[in-house]
Amino acid sequence: MKNLKKxxxxxxxxxxxxxxxxxxxxxxxxxxxxxxxxxQIQSDLISFRKENDVAYxxxxxxxxxxxxxxxxxxxxxxDNKLELLEISYDFVNSGPSEPIDFIIQFPDGYDYxxxxxxxxxxxxxxxxxxxxxxxxxAGSIEYNRLNDFCEKLKQNKVDFLIEEDAxxxxxxxxxxxxxxxxxxxxxxxxxxxTGDNTSSIAIxxxxxxxxxxxxxNYSFGDFRYKIVGWRDFTPGGNNVTLYDDVGHGTxxxxxxxxxxTPIKDGSDRSIATSASNVDYFASGSVVDGDEWLEPLxxxxxxxxxxxxVECGFNDSTPxxxxxxxxxxxLRLEGDIGYIYAEIxxxxxxxxxxxxxxxxxxxxxLGDYVIVALITYNDGPDGDNDCSNPNSTVRAEVHWxxxxxTYGCGNLWKGVAPDAHLVSVRVLGKSGGTESEFLQGxxxxxxxxxxxxxxxxxxxxxxxxxxxxxxxxxxxxxxNNAVELGIVAVAAAGNDESGGNNIGSPGDADNxxxxxxxxYGDQITDYSSQxxxxxxxxxxxxxxxxxxxxxxxxxxFSADTNDNDAEGAIPDDYSNDLYGAQGTSxxxxxxxxxxxLLIQAMGGGNNWDWNSGSKxxxxxxxxxxxxxxxxxxxxxxDTSYSPSLNRGGKDVHEGYGRLNxxxxxxxxTNDLNGxxxxxxxxxxxxxxxxxxxxxxxxxxxxxxxxxxxLTVPAGKDYDLYLYNxxxxxxxxxxxxxxxxxxxxxxxxxxxxxxxxxxxxFLVAKAIGIPTPGEDDDDDEDKEIVxxxxxxxxxxxxxxxxxxxxxxxxxxxSREDDNYEYYPEY
Numbered sequence: 001m002k003n004l005k006k007x008x009x010x011x012x013x014x015x016x017x018x019x020x021x022x023x024x025x026x027x028x029x030x031x032x033x034x035x036x037x038x039x040q041i042q043s044d045l046i047s048f049r050k051e052n053d054v055a056y057x058x059x060x061x062x063x064x065x066x067x068x069x070x071x072x073x074x075x076x077x078x079d080n081k082l083e084l085l086e087i088s089y090d091f092v093n094s095g096p097s098e099p100i101d102f103i104i105q106f107p108d109g110y111d112y113x114x115x116x117x118x119x120x121x122x123x124x125x126x127x128x129x130x131x132x133x134x135x136x137x138a139g140s141i142e143y144n145r146l147n148d149f150c151e152k153l154k155q156n157k158v159d160f161l162i163e164e165d166a167x168x169x170x171x172x173x174x175x176x177x178x179x180x181x182x183x184x185x186x187x188x189x190x191x192x193x194t195g196d197n198t199s200s201i202a203i204x205x206x207x208x209x210x211x212x213x214x215x216x217n218y219s220f221g222d223f224r225y226k227i228v229g230w231r232d233f234t235p236g237g238n239n240v241t242l243y244d245d246v247g248h249g250t251x252x253x254x255x256x257x258x259x260x261t262p263i264k265d266g267s268d269r270s271i272a273t274s275a276s277n278v279d280y281f282a283s284g285s286v287v288d289g290d291e292w293l294e295p296l297x298x299x300x301x302x303x304x305x306x307x308x309v310e311c312g313f314n315d316s317t318p319x320x321x322x323x324x325x326x327x328x329x330l331r332l333e334g335d336i337g338y339i340y341a342e343i344x345x346x347x348x349x350x351x352x353x354x355x356x357x358x359x360x361x362x363x364x365l366g367d368y369v370i371v372a373l374i375t376y377n378d379g380p381d382g383d384n385d386c387s388n389p390n391s392t393v394r395a396e397v398h399w400x401x402x403x404x405t406y407g408c409g410n411l412w413k414g415v416a417p418d419a420h421l422v423s424v425r426v427l428g429k430s431g432g433t434e435s436e437f438l439q440g441x442x443x444x445x446x447x448x449x450x451x452x453x454x455x456x457x458x459x460x461x462x463x464x465x466x467x468x469x470x471x472x473x474x475x476x477x478x479n480n481a482v483e484l485g486i487v488a489v490a491a492a493g494n495d496e497s498g499g500n501n502i503g504s505p506g507d508a509d510n511x512x513x514x515x516x517x518x519y520g521d522q523i524t525d526y527s528s529q530x531x532x533x534x535x536x537x538x539x540x541x542x543x544x545x546x547x548x549x550x551x552x553x554x555x556f557s558a559d560t561n562d563n564d565a566e567g568a569i570p571d572d573y574s575n576d577l578y579g580a581q582g583t584s585x586x587x588x589x590x591x592x593x594x595x596l597l598i599q600a601m602g603g604g605n606n607w608d609w610n611s612g613s614k615x616x617x618x619x620x621x622x623x624x625x626x627x628x629x630x631x632x633x634x635x636x637d638t639s640y641s642p643s644l645n646r647g648g649k650d651v652h653e654g655y656g657r658l659n660x661x662x663x664x665x666x667x668t669n670d671l672n673g674x675x676x677x678x679x680x681x682x683x684x685x686x687x688x689x690x691x692x693x694x695x696x697x698x699x700x701x702x703x704x705x706x707x708x709l710t711v712p713a714g715k716d717y718d719l720y721l722y723n724x725x726x727x728x729x730x731x732x733x734x735x736x737x738x739x740x741x742x743x744x745x746x747x748x749x750x751x752x753x754x755x756x757x758x759x760f761l762v763a764k765a766i767g768i769p770t771p772g773e774d775d776d777d778d779e780d781k782e783i784v785x786x787x788x789x790x791x792x793x794x795x796x797x798x799x800x801x802x803x804x805x806x807x808x809x810x811x812s813r814e815d816d817n818y819e820y821y822p823e824y
Contacts, residue, residue: 024205024206024246024248024427024431024459024460024582024584060107060108060159064161068161073150073153073154073159073160073161073162074150074161074162074163075161075162075163075164078102078162078163078164082146098142098143098685099140099141099142099143100140100141100142100143100146100164101127101138101139101140101164102138102139102140102141102162102163102164103136103137103138103139103162103163103164104136104137104138104139104160104161104162104163105135105136105160105161106135106136106158106159106160107135107159108135109135110135110158110159112135112136112137112158114156115153115158115160116137118149118152118153118156119139119141119149121152122141122145122148122149122152123141123142123145124139124140124141124142124145124149125139125140125141126138126139127139127140129363136160150162176408176413176415177688178519178521178546178687178688179415179545179546179589179593179658179659179660179661180659180660180661180688180689180690181408181415181660182405182406182408183406183407183408184661184690185596185660185661185664186408187406187407187408189661189664189665190600190664190668193596193599193600193664194416194417194418194596194599195257195415195416195417195418195419195592195595195596195599196416196418196419196454196595196596196598196599196603196604197223197418197419197420197603198223198452198603198604198605199419199420199452199453199454199455199595199598199603199604199607200228200229200419200420200421200422200451200452200453200454200455200604201256201257201416201419201420201421201422201453201454201455201456201457201588201591201592201595202229202421202422202424202444202451202453202455202456202457202486203249203252203253203256203421203422203423203424203457203588204424204426204437204440204441204444204456204457204458204459204460205248205249205252205253205423205424205425205426205427205457205459205460206244206245206246206247206248206249206250206425206427206428207232207242207243207244207245207246207249207250207423207425208227208230208242208244208249208250208253208421208423209242209243209244209250209558209560209561209562210227210242210423211561211562211574212250212254212261212558212559212560212561212574212575213259213261213263213575214250214253214254214258214259214260214261214412214414214557214558214575215227215253215254215258215259215421215558216259218230218242221450221451223420223452225420226257226259226420226421227242227420227421227422227423228420228421228422228451228452229421229422229423229424229447229450229451229453230242230422230423230424230425231423231424231425231440231443232425233424233425233426233436233437233439233440233443234425234426234427234428234432234436235428237425242423243562244425244560244562245428245429245560245562245563246427246428246429246560246563247559247560247562247563247578248427248459248584249423249425249427250557250558250559250560251555251557251558251559251560251578251580251585252457252459252557252584252585252587252588253414253421253423253558253588254412254414254557254558255414255415255555255557255585255588255589255592256414256415256416256419256421256457256588256589256591256592256595257414257415257416257417257418257419257420257421257592257595258412258413258414258417258557258558259410259413259414259417260409260410260411260412260413260414260417261410261412261558261575261576261577263574263575263576265398267305267306267398267400268305268400268402269305269306269308269398269399269400269401270398270399270400270401270411270412270556270577271396271397271398271576271577272297272299272396272397272556272559272576272577272578272579273394273395273396273397273559273576273577273578274296274297274370274394274395274397274578274579275296275392275393275394275395276293276294276296276372276392276393276394277390277391277392278291278293278323278374278389278390278391278392278393279390280388280389280390284388285385285386285387285388285389286376286385286386286389287376287384287385287386288376288377288378288384288385288386289375289376290373290374290375290376291373291374291375291376292371292372292373293371293372293373293374293393294550295369295370295371295550296370296371296372296393296394296395296397297369297370297395297397297554297579298367298368298369298370298552298553298554298579299367299368299397299399299401299553299554299556299579300366300367300368300401300553301359301364301365301366301367301368301399301400301401302365302400302401302402302403303359303365303400303401303402303403304359304360304361304362304365304400305358305359305399305400306356306357306358306359306398306400307329307356307357307358307359307368307397307398307399307400308354308355308356308397308398308399309327309329309354309355309356309370309395309396309397309398310352310354310395310396310398311327311343311344311352311353311354311355311372311393311394311395312350312351312352312392312393312394312395313325313344313350313351313352313391313392313393313394314350314391314392315348315349315350315390315391316390316391316392317386317387317388317389317390317391318387318388318390319379319387319388320379320380320381321376321377321378321379321381321385321386321387321388321389322348322377322379322386323374323375323376323377323386323389323391324344324345324346324347324348324374324375324377325344325345325372325373325374325375325391325393326342326343326344326345326372326373326375327342327343327344327355327370327371327372327373327393327395328341328342328370328371328372328373329341329342329355329357329368329369329370330368330369330370330371331364331366331367331368332366332367332368332369333366337369337371340357341355341356341357342355343355344373346375348377359400367553368399370395370397372393372395374389374391374393376389396576412556412557412577414557414588414592415588415589415591415592415593415595415596415660416592416593416595416596416599418599419592419595419599420452422444422447422451422453424440424443424444425440426439426440426460427460432460434462434471434473434474437460437474437477437505438473438474438477441456441477441478441481442477444456444481444486445480445481445484445486448484448485448486448609449609452604452607453486454485454486454487454594454595454598454604454607454614454615455486455487455489455591455594455595455598456481456486456487456488456489456591457489457587457588457591458478458488458489458490458491458505458511458587459491459582459583459584459585459587459588460491460505460584461490461491461493461503461504461505461506462474462503462504462505463503467495467501467503468493468495468501468502468503468504468528469503469504470503470504470507470533470535471503471504472535474504474505474508475504475505475507475508475509475535477505478490478504478505478508478510478511479508479509479510479511481510482510482511482612482615482616482619482730483510483611483612483615484609484610484611484612485607485608485609485610485611485612485614485615486609486615487512487591487594487598487615487618487619488505488508488510488511488512488615489511489512489514489587489588489590489591489594490505490506490508490511490512490513490514490587491506491513491514491582491583491584491586491587492506492513492514492515492516492527492528492530492540492541492583493506493528493583494516494526494527494528494582494583494584495526495528496525496526496527496528496529496637497528497529497634497637497640497652498529498640499529499531500529500530500531500532500533500540500651501528501529501530502528502529502530502531502540502541506528506530506540506541507533507536507540509536509537509538509729510612510616510619510729510730511542512542512543512590512594512619512622512623512730513530513540513541513542513543513654514541514542514543514544514545514583514586514587514589514590515527515528515530515541515543515544515545515583515586515652515653515654516544516545516546516547516548516549516581516582516583516585516586517544517545517546517547517586517629517653517657518546518547518548518549518551518552518635519546519549519552519553519687520552520632520683520687521629521632521657521683521684521687522629522632522633522634522635523544523629523632523634523635523641523642523652523653524547524548524549524550524551524581524634524635525549525550525551525634525635525636525637526550526581526582526583527544527547527583527586527634527652528541528583529640529651529652530651530652530654531651537728537729538729538731539649539650539651539654540651540654541651541652541653541654542619542623542649542654542655543590543622543623543626543653543654543655543656543657543658544586544626544629544653544654544656544657544658545586545587545589545590545593545657545658546585546586546589547581547582547583547584547585547586547589548579548580548581548582548585549581549635550581550635551635551636553579554579554580554581555579555580555581555585556577556578556579557577557578557580557585558575558577558578559576559577559578560578561574561575589658590622590658593622593658593660593663594618594622596660596664597618597621597622597660597663597664597667598614598618600664600667600668601614601617601618601667612730615730616726616729616730617726617730619726619730619731620722620726620727620730620731620732620733621663621666621667621732621760622658622660622663623654623655623730623731623732624655624666624694624720624722624732624734624760624762625659625662625663625665625666625692625694625762626654626655626656626657626658626659626692627656627657627659627682627683627691627692627764627765627766628642628644628645628646628653628655628656628657628683628764628766628767629642629653629656629657629683629684630642630643630644630766630767631644631684631767631768632683632684634652640652642656644766644767646718646737646739646766647718647720647734647737647739655732657683657691659690659691659692661690662690662691662692662693662694662762663694665693665694665695666694666695666696666760666762667696669694669695669696670695670696671695671696671697671761672697672698674695677710678690678693678763679712680692680693680715680717680763680764680765681765682716682765682766682767682768684767684768685765691764691765692762692763692764692765693762693763694760694761694762694763695760695761696724696758696759696760696761697758697759697761698757698758698759699751699753699756699757699759700753700756701753701754701755701756702752702753703752703753704750704751704752704753705750705751705752705753706748706749706750706751707719707721707748707749707750707751707761708746708747708748709738709746709747709748709763710746711743711744711745711746711747712744713743713744714743714744715743715744715765716741716743716765716766716767716768717747717763717764717765717766718737718738718739718740718747718763718764718766719737719738719739719747719748719749719761719762719763720734720736720737720761720762720763720764721734721735721736721737721749721751721759721760721761721762722734722735722759722760722761722762723735723759723760724757724758724759724760735751735754735759736749736751737749739766747763
């Protein structure tokens, strides 16, 4: 008898082979043992599940034991954040004036009307009151008033639990918000950057479904269309018609450069499909019992309306044993999923049915999960095992989703929606081989000038049964592509932490290797830890970008119309969405960001395909403007978390999280003669805000320059000066920095230029200020990066000195006994 570790998501291509294969880097599904760590669905939770519109039985003591272990009536998660912010409400009565959104709840039956009065007396505001889900309300108060509010409640002997109102969601819409594409990069910055329409991104993957409305059709070399190139290197490949019978490549392409999809159902709801296959056929038996599968969908509902899930189940278990299933709509509150609706059957047989949940009031808005429960059943033999179980669950989810567009158009469009795409199929249903991948690289290099390929996205990796594999051939191929003008972006992989788990092509020195974070800027639990091997010249990964999360939400993008949801959903919607997570999803985010930067640099019409001068410069700028996420911890296994390196690089996040707005600024923002005062936030303060600010300065050799950055009270900024040229492998060349850890202390760089030309200046918000003396005072000046004024003053002083010397000389000639003391 075996109890096998299952790969539940049929979207993942896993083969137990001794040879090396290419696999797409979608996050591995959670197994029977680990799923409860993500959405803790427990038997005691199911026992008091609530049905539609019925308030659940609030077990107050049990809830406090779970969420408030120190008994101070502040949720432990919020406690941890306040401690990091150095305003833990237990002992500090001051803090930043920025508001914190919170949810506060009370024991059942308690009339909290007087709490609202106390909140307003402390400058707080009510967002909305819950009618059924909890006895409490959502509100907002400034951090520095939070302590007073909580202490006042204790003085009035009010039992309460207060926690932060989580705002972070993970799909393509929220990726655009996290990266500040919507509205800053796409609309505000220099009139907006939406992608270079004179160049293309090559997607090395399973193909692209050109029929999906994300992509606006195909014609080879015709830049009137979204897709301008196609080649299939899989066995028996079709080089006439574009297709994607797996779906991975279509999803990835949509993230990089999709135009978005207008598909909605008759009730103006978004639509996403998903399927999961449980397959132990011919592999072993499973002990009778239940198994929670990986969530079929994780999404946010910001709009009133009805969630509707079309559920289907098929059992192909041989002989007399069988499986059954149930589906659930869960509302997420922290890490707990509360059941709002369920459907299923306990008797053998296939079935299809719908379940719904009505979001008819604002207190029901929030985060939802669709999850399936498989039950393994023993047949007449009575051995308590289900032999060779094989079954499929499928869900078509319709949900209300109409958040603000911020004047930036379609909610689902990719990072660089005006860029073009080239589809290079090197993966099929059974994965791919190294040789097929190398053929793809070769073809991309040969056609780079014909199809204006400036970026290559590789959401795949070489693996065998022991894990990630390095290949000299793949490394060389990727490095060579970069040396011939192609920005190469590669996934770090989904092999988690605990060692150097990055294989090829992510271990190529010239590649931009991408780790994944969630939408709170935490490194995801699945994202591969890197390092540096003897054959490498650089440490990997290089940068971090949103990739979706098992602990939060997925990245929604285009779902192929070819063999949609692995063929598990008959009569499926065309042009719908699919949710996934992995470094596969983070990689096209960076590929799209590279295209936006290329647009700012002049686009394909101003490109160099004969050297790495432009391709490596793109890499250097993206990396130098990235910001560290410290003190945020990796999901789940926090012992493997990013450290604070202040301009350096670590094995979890590289240089830090992607900041495409600052990268574009580095190229376009002329700081010569300007006084500037950017307002920046670290990742822990606000993951959706600006984290870095950049620009360029023109310096003259041997002249000395002073750059001064004023740091607001309670903040920790760093200031960095980089060469215009880069290191050998495209790493940024840091030549000077000011990195004081004292809150509010100004940063200052005094630098003598080593050569004439352009330099990049970058200011970054760094973590949380280290406790110490706040050096900020009223006499501090604004950020001064005023080269013109500095040079003019220097010239005037020098001229005055020359004039005085001339006068002294003349006077001494008239009267050798007269001593002249010039007055300044």
